[in-house]
Amino acid sequence: MTSRRTAEGGLIDRSRPLQFSFDGKSYQGFKGDTLVSALLANGVRVMGRSFKYHRPRGPWGAWIEDPNAVFNVTLDGAELPNCLGAATMLETGMEARSVNAFPSARFDLKGGLDLLHRWLGAGFYYKTFIWPDWHLFEPMIRRMAGLGELNTDLIDGYASDQLHDHCEVLIVGGGAAGLAVARAAAEAGQDVVLVDDHDVAGGRLYQLDSVEGQTPRDWVDDQLAAIEAAGGRVMTATTAFGVFDHRLVGLAQQGAFGTAPRLWRIRADRIVLASGAIDRPITFADNDRPGVMSLDAACEWLARYGVLAGRDIAVLSNNSFAAPAVRMLARAGANVTEIDPTDGAIRALGGKRLKGVEVAGKRHPADTVLVSGGMTPLVHLWRHAGGKLDWCEQRQAFLPGATPEGMAAIGAANGSFDLDHALAEARAVARHEPRPDGTGTYRLTPLWPKPGSKGRQWIDFQHDVTLKDIELAARENYVSVEHLKRYTTLGMAPDQGKTSNMAGLAAMAAIQGRAIPEVGTTTFRPPFVPQPIALYSGPHAGQLYHPLKRLTLEAQHRAANAALGEYGGWLRPGWYGSGDPKFHIRDEVVTARKVAGILDASPLGKIEVIGPDAERFVDFIYYNTVSTLKPGQIRYGFMLTERGHIMDDGVIARLDRNRFLISCSSSHTDHVRAHLETWRQDGNDPDRIFIHDLTQAWSTVTVTGPKARDIVAALDIPLDLSAGAFPHMTLHYSSFDGTPVRIARVSFTGDLSYEISIRSSRAADLWQALAAAGEKLGACPVGIEALSVLRAEKGYILIGKDTEGETMPHDLGFGIPRQKKRAAFVGDRSLHMEGANRDDRKQLVGFSVEPGAPALPVGAHLVGEGERPRSQGYVTTSHDSTTLGHPIALGLLERGADRIGERVTAWHQGQRFTATICAPCFFDAEGERLHA
Template sequence: MSAHRVAGRGRIDADAPLNFSFDGRAFQGRRGDTIASALLANGVRVMGRSFKYHRPRGPWGAWVDDPNAIMNVALNGVELPNCPATTTYLEEGMAARSVNAFPSARFDLKGGLDLFHRWLGAGFYYKTFMWPDWHLFEPMIRRMAGLGAVSDAVLEGYVADQLHDRCEVLVVGGGAAGLVAARSAAEAGQDVCLVEDHAECGGGVWQRAEIEGTAPADWVAAQVAAIVAAGGRVLTRATAFGVFDHRMVGIVENRAFGQAPRLRRMRAGRIVLASGALDRPVTFANNDRPGVMSVDGAGEMLARYGVLVGRRIAVVANNSAARAVLPALVQAGAEVVEVDPAAGPIRVLGAKRIRGLDQGGRRVEADTVLASGGLTPLVHLWRHAGGKLDWCDARQAFIPGRAPEGMVAVGAAAGAFDLESALEEARGVARGGAVEASVSHYHLTPLWPAPGAKGRQWIDFQHDVTLKDVELAARENYVSVEHLKRYTTLGMASDQGKTANMAGLAAMAAIQGRPIPEVGTTTFRPPFVPIPIETYHGAHRGQLWHPLKRLALEEAHRAAGAALGEYGGWLRPGWYGQGDVAQIIAEEVRMARGTAGIFDASPLGKIEVMGPDAEAFVDFVYYNTIRTLKPGHIRYGFLLSEGGAVMDDGVIARVDQDRFVISCSSSHVDGVRTHLEAWRQDGNDPDRIFIHDTTQHWATVTMTGPKAREIVGALGLEVDLSAEAFPHMRLREVVWQGGPLRIARVSFTGDVSFELSIRASRAEELWQALIAAGAPLGAGPLGLEALSIMRAEKGYLIIGKDTDGETMPHDLGFGIPRQKKTVAFIGDRSLHNAKANSTARKQLVGLRVAEGAVMLPTGAHVVEAGTQRSLGYVTSSYDSPTLDRPIALALIEDGVAQMGREVTIWHLGETRRATICGPCAFDPEGERLHA
């Protein structure tokens, strides 16, 4: 064991050594150590550098109260930035390096900045770099700003889980008061959850020889066991970092290093705050030197990690709680000398290693200085919840005042620094009693910064804020505590005022000659401790940002050998089988044109619009006239934006007088639904129009091709499927196998097609029946890629692919409603402005290449001869298996008027020739569609 370890002390496993490195040097710690405790055990004092002056820094505290020892830590290929060394548990093979230091914390090239401290006081950059131009200096200053560095690989696989939870009583803090409160509440039959940020509960109990006549380890184990036995939960390595509206507490659960924490959103009926108190610094000259620690921090290092922080210790303290720690240090082998801070100004001797103290010419030999200016209750969460603070002269501290609804503070967090009274109050609170904190055995002599004192006295160790900086801020009229904070950066960043605030407030109060409570406090904001940004990730990201929707027939498609891919937010079959993909897709097209193809069209929208005003509503939202549509009939139409651009195309079916079904594009369902809902609530009586998205309630299987009627007929439906009885664009509702089946005669291929919609739970039954009926005829499943070719052969468009954000209906050949529809509709006025009537509008046309030429690239530009100005571009392009030649669709300026014209196609520096033609290349007369 190290010479700084004390045998038999601490909660570490002395028989489990762990190898690690710091700034390139190899060290050894023990399981249960933090990086800071392991380094202290190895005699390392300098663990970091301050932000502005790059002064050497060692740990001040032993846990979240330490602002100094911050490191980048790497393990197993994962490197995390800005890890507090006092709260990062040691693991085998860790490589830690100090931040804000180069090449090491021990020797930092930028340490010379401290020589210029006279010119680098608070707010210096606001004044020094204004002339001749701030922007000349800004890049350099920004490069020097910040702590730590993020590795490119740091977030690889670093994903935080999030979960929602609830309990009747949430106890924050697993010290003595928290354990007793949680046990009492659990044994009273309440649903209790206790959260503790250390790896094990106990808090300050570990510094005591015994508690309630029992050894600390036995007492803590008994409390935890009783809580669990009564049905309560105990979460360790879990930090409550913020209290939000309606008693929602954010809890971050730290797991193995390199694994992102879990965020637990806890809704609590009642919150018991048992977060404890912190030891606050004392201001004296050079009080920031490595080896100056809090008394409580030294006690924790000894009690939890078996580390004696020094052999010759000088103690500068003003309170009884600090003196109670000293006997344990003496018993562990330290020589302890108490220095009365009231006897004269104190100055630390030594730079990177302390040589002693000087007090008015009297030298005190020491290798370590422990300081304690009194205890400060940890009230951050109390303030997050809106609780008020009261000033207590006896404690010289702010303590919880008027409570937020459903929240109570106990133990040291409430100002009860005496253990016996804290336990008694904690038991009472758990039973619903009141809190009246006692200070019976705790006493202190006020000890605050003295303005005008000589030497550099540090108030904020991390940001290099001195007493003189506070005095400067006051001279420049930054007397508000919020202005003081921002002007000097006091209490910012990871410290969040835990060590710096009280001294800063007291200094400003003394300068102004006002009592501390009149100066007030800064605003406490979450998070209480630094937590990874990944923890805050929103729900809408990755799969949760745009969830991949799944087909009811997914397993059937997989069994058929489908190649599944994402199409419009759905996982859909692109084609079926393995091998030459282009050949497979071409064969599917030929199959569907020759016999029939069976296609899963379930993602097509099925949004029902119902109610007495449904007819007027759909007539208003559609570009086409819908009020003349008869029940059982279907009409193709456009939905427009207010700017007149086409946002969706599809069909609308009238089921009966007051009920319509809108079948929009698969990828537009969510957008169309919100579009309809927005207009339903604007100028309409929402009690007379109802919109219901049934897309995922119905599965749709489409049979398309010359044999489609024969295959559907094999289902034995009681409906006449003949062209005369069931023509194109009609709807029938029938019964199949005892359940409802909706049949629509619509087509996206140009061939006879039947869309059969059935309850999603019966989709596979229908699919297999059609597959079985089609197989003897040579029909089979059809993928989305083949369907895309077939629709392009027919000249059918896909909104967003064959249109852009300015495409209007008349650009697509649908100009009659613009001229003849007399009632108002969405986008109507925009269709008649100068831009809408321009002859230079891009119109949908086809492009034909010479015989033997290869197909045109999608996205290629149609250019004006001589100027190379783009006249439009190719939107869709395929090799047509049906026509045995390339086909293409394009948006071209005044394209309809240029039918038959040969144009130049430009793509990536190469030019081609093509002829503008009509978009429909297959069965332009529609004979197959109406057969």
């Protein structure tokens, strides 16, 4: 095996050798190599097998455009499937193995499939396996499908960090044009971010002798230093994989091998596409042989990695870029022969080891054939953004056409292949000046696949699509490019058509006798290069799937010895104290009923609805009528689904004529916000209604109990707290220690209550002041568990706990709006459907248990009499009430409202319990304490 490494040159660090293996054999490369460049340096040509026929494949391209060298790579126990070898940076200890090959790429047992190629053409599986039954063949075909092997152990811990950012100018591509525009924009004072998918920026510049009088490396270093000195940011090893709505760009930033890329979502005021162009193949007989490579790729391997693609090289090119490439290869010691590919039929000679090329009947011995069929601009991101493409006859390529808003293409991505022209264009775009005229010196002779040519001519190297397959598709009327793609799998390889699509489109155009732009292109979709699924899922797994929301007052609760737990997605105090929770909860209930309790009610939703149409909107959203409220008044109400089922309950306050405050359930805030936004945009003018979720901005401390007024009065709040001036279900603004506060008289306990909301930065001061005032009177902090008992004693429900997916307002005793509300509202028609009026609907009732008897288990079924009693409902809430001296429960029971006073049996896990059906309100049914 012959070494192809040059004695000097390249960007690699020759002082840092790296050991690695491929298909079980050990090799050495250097820091800065890719897997492909290191293997080429060691004389390895066969690096993979094609998907269908298992033909030997060598690398075609030097970066993401290569479809052939695809590896499973293991390093330090981490194994990643389907790594693009030409874009995977080498690390010491890497173990690479070819995909779709056994036992190795050089010798593959399935290579014999190529002998059956006459019967395995495009669409053979549609025709062959239909008889006698597709399902007989399906398991075998599925086992053969796909590339690589996924190690499921990788899934654990393989998660992507996700970041959000903004900039004025985002430049994609760190070649000559990208660096020039980034420097000019940064020095003009703009916030610039430059991204490049290589570890070392510079694009193809390293193939040149000089750039503006400097060596390529010095010129690149100067540009990077100037960009950063002007405040710009440079992100290397970062791929812009997609452009989405409103100039949102997805970036995948590579980290250490075995870790998921970091996802950046950057929204830019302006995007400059400097993504460059790639060399395209020339189609001829047996052009898939290992050793047939891209001319541009060979120059990249030499310039970046110090690797000579071959010693005896034949160059076939139809464009003006061939001359400097030939000089570069010759200076490196290669024996180069230039051959005109337009002279006649072409055929590669040899098998796994290339022996040369035959052109017009003349044989040219060579160990490497380098081809260049013309440059194809990388316009994928342009199309993602909605940009159009124009066909350029001179360049024989699609170029950016109609410009998407806030986006520009420059350099090779725009067809400006000459360096001087690209630099001038980039600097003009940065300064918002007119672009220079002209197209540069690049010239080429059109050279596309010729239908009817002899031999097997390969269009898609990885998926084994030949020119004959495209001709077959045309005969079978798959002439649309989208149908052609799906019927033949053209362009569906890991390179996603970067090397095959243009040749495929040209072949179909020639078959139909049409021009290439008439045939069109396939749809460009993200991602620009394959990305691991973990990039999109990010950290949303395990504990972070639905992360806990945290209270501003968490430190104060911990200092008070609170037992914190998850309640409705929030980390909240369950009770206070380190002993038996049962006794702490009981003491909190007793104190709240006799004196007062202080609780953190910050998670209650605080969503404002504002605008000229706000009144009409909230009337439509709520089951109750809201428009009759006056500023400062509060009303309890329900939100329904379109099927009339209760989605959430809570209170709504009118702050002024066009402003309402919705206080929804703590666990439903996100859902309610989405519900409001959905209806705001459906049948309404969104410019006349605005939804603002201020839940996190305000913290709320509730004081509840007979002494609540005295505790709040101790704060010296300038507000009359008397029942006459401040009645139940009203709201006032005031101030605490110079900070505005909003105080609402609403209760979830059945006792006199004040909800005091303050900006979160002052919440700790408010809590400490109330705690100190309450301690003097014998009050205590109250956790969620005690609050649950207090609310159950009053018969207050929790949506989702005391209701089910079919519960309607009249099942809870709220039937008047259904009969009297004339204005349309969400779910109104459903409340009058046959199912809504059944006489056996489950209704909310209470259950009173005799003193000394055990409490009813939550979830216990309420059953009738007989040998085989059926379930008529179930218990939803159950507590042993210290206030009442006996257990109580709430539940849903068929015809429950008509059965108050009956005895009922509850069955749970083989045990039977009895209780008396009663009204759901057990405490202060007259409401005297509530209105005190």
